[in-house]
Amino acid sequence: MKLFDSGVIEFHHGAMTPDPGQTTGADRASGSSATTWIESPTGSDALVVNIETAGGIQPNSGYRFTP
Numbered sequence: 001m002k003l004f005d006s007g008v009i010e011f012h013h014g015a016m017t018p019d020p021g022q023t024t025g026a027d028r029a030s031g032s033s034a035t036t037w038i039e040s041p042t043g044s045d046a047l048v049v050n051i052e053t054a055g056g057i058q059p060n061s062g063y064r065f066t067p
Contacts, residue, residue: 006067007067008065008066008067009038009064009065010062010064010065011036011049011062011063013057013058013059013060013061013062014060015060031050031053031054031055031056031057031058032052032053032054033052034050034052034057035050035051035052036048036049036056036057036063037049037050037051038065047065049063
């Protein structure tokens with residue numbers, strides 16, 4: 001995650017690979033067990049990127065939130 005003085009927030013995801021010893025759930029490398037979002041300071045609002053969805057986060061990708 002990168003935070004900027006302007007209020008911009010970026011999430012960066014690198015190369016993601018499943019754990020070599022893992023025999024099930026290989027789709028975890030694409031977000032099947034990840035919950036990613038940005039939330040308001042009060043917790044009353046959120047912008048969702050992914051909630052445990054395979055393919056919801058791609059390797060070598062990023063998300064930019066601009067106020």
